[in-house]
Amino acid sequence: MLHHPNKILSLADRSAFEQLAPHLAESSLPRGEVLAETERHIAKVYFPHSGVISCVVELAAGGAIETGMIGKDGQFGAGHALNGQVSSAHVVMQIAGDVSVAPANHVVDVAQRNPEFRKLLLGYEQFALAQAQQTAGCNAVHRVTQRMAKWLLRMHHLAGDEFSMTQEFMAQMLGVRRTSVTDTATELQRLGLITYTRGNMKIHNLKQIHDFACECDDDLMEHYRIIFPNAFESPSGQT
Ligand SMILES: [Zn+2]
Numbered sequence: 001m002l003h004h005p006n007k008i009l010s011l012a013d014r015s016a017f018e019q020l021a022p023h024l025a026e027s028s029l030p031r032g033e034v035l036a037e038t039e040r041h042i043a044k045v046y047f048p049h050s051g052v053i054s055c056v057v058e059l060a061a062g063g064a065i066e067t068g069m070i071g072k073d074g075q076f077g078a079g080h081a082l083n084g085q086v087s088s089a090h091v092v093m094q095i096a097g098d099v100s101v102a103p104a105n106h107v108v109d110v111a112q113r114n115p116e117f118r119k120l121l122l123g124y125e126q127f128a129l130a131q132a133q134q135t136a137g138c139n140a141v142h143r144v145t146q147r148m149a150k151w152l153l154r155m156h157h158l159a160g161d162e163f164s165m166t167q168e169f170m171a172q173m174l175g176v177r178r179t180s181v182t183d184t185a186t187e188l189q190r191l192g193l194i195t196y197t198r199g200n201m202k203i204h205n206l207k208q209i210h211d212f213a214c215e216c217d218d219d220l221m222e223h224y225r226i227i228f229p230n231a232f233e234s235p236s237g238q239t
Pocket residue numbers: 137138139142146147150214215216217
């Protein structure tokens with residue numbers, strides 16, 4: 001496994017990485033940066049080092065709901081590029097971060113010449129689908145408090161224990177109204193699990209948050225381990 005802040009690139013074999021490296025640029029993306037619009041072609045593939053990308057389905061009535069979060073564990077854009085498809089969601093930086101980014105045509109070219117790298121990219125598409133399915137089930141069945149706790153576990157995994165987050169984004173992520181976000185955050189704060197003030201979220205007790213959450217984050221992490229069995233090995237070599 002290579003040393004790289006992005007998990008997918010760290011799992012790439014050296015030959016594929018060396019073919020892609022000349023086309024990779026590092027960039028810092030601010031919160032709110034739009035990476036893809038619904039039904040538009042995707043020109044770039046993003047491999048985050050930090051920050052969180054959010055995939056949001058926009059509804060005709062004006063609302064929106066999140067179907068997936070992508071961070072240092074994955075990539076955005078490769079699956080669409082490989083299939084020549086348009087984006088099925090509005091994709092935006094939810095938390096600012098650094099990324100490696102490459103033109104989609106170069107990523108496709110390297111993937112076509114390196115079947116193992118192609119498999120890695122498509123593996124994350126499979127994970128993204130699992131995430132969307134889990135989110136649909138979770139939003140339909142689990143209580144808002146459980147869902148917020150589950151979301152905090154995923155955010156902690158991708159962004160650490162402190163990050164800024166608007167109530168509007170949280171409402172989209174949880175599929176609820178803003179008033180429900182306020183009530184739920186207040187409840188978790190009262191229990192000493194988090195502090196949420198002026199858009200700044202701080203996680204205090206991850207174990208208790210885990211106890212509070214539904215099983216969906218654990219299930220999702222299990223999908224990740226099955227798809228990427230080598231993801232948790234120690235890195236070796238250099239990039
Ligand atoms: Zn759930």
